[in-house]
Amino acid sequence: MTQVSIEEKYLLLVLIDCGLKNNQLRILCQLGAKVTVFPWNYPVKQDEFDGLLLSNGPGDPQTQCSDTIATITSWINSQTIKPIFGIGLGHQLMALAAGMKTVKLKYGSRGHNQLCLLGTTGRWFNTSHNHGF
Incomplete structure (x- = not known):
């Protein structure tokens, strides 16, 4: 072979771990996604992924993960449009980043x-x- 190539482009997913359940990661990998897991407070840049998943986790979304909320807010306000998904706490963090409120x-x-x-x-x-x- 004279050059390195792949048949299809990989789907690059970034998973922000706010209390990740391993089965979620396992299923994404089984579906063929290339998944990189980052801790909740890592400032992920939009050029690092094709799609983003904010995991579930415990606790009050308004009193924790403020760094994550700030990062999500910057993605929402940017000109680059990429899919962002949230499960449980991740969904609540997305709402807070969009200016919504959560209530216990x-x-x-x-x-x-x-x-x-x-x-x-x-x-x-x-x-x-x-x-x-």
Whole structure:
């Protein structure tokens, strides 16, 4: 072979670890993504990834991960558009970066078989919840 090449471009995902569950990482890798995991306070630059996943984790999103919120805010305000996904705490951090507020629930939503209505379709789904905000 005269040159090094690959057949298809890898999907480069950055996963910000705010309390990552290993199964999430395992599934992304099984789907063929090249995943780099960074700690919650690492200032990831947008040219380092094709997509970003903010993991779930414990605690109050307003009192922790302020560095992560600042980084997400800079991505949202930049001219570069890349997909950003959040799970649990990661989703709440995205909301805070966009100027929203989070509120601690008096009684958290915990347990399996929590019914959720899908928009105007009239379809109900069983979901699993474990959150306090």
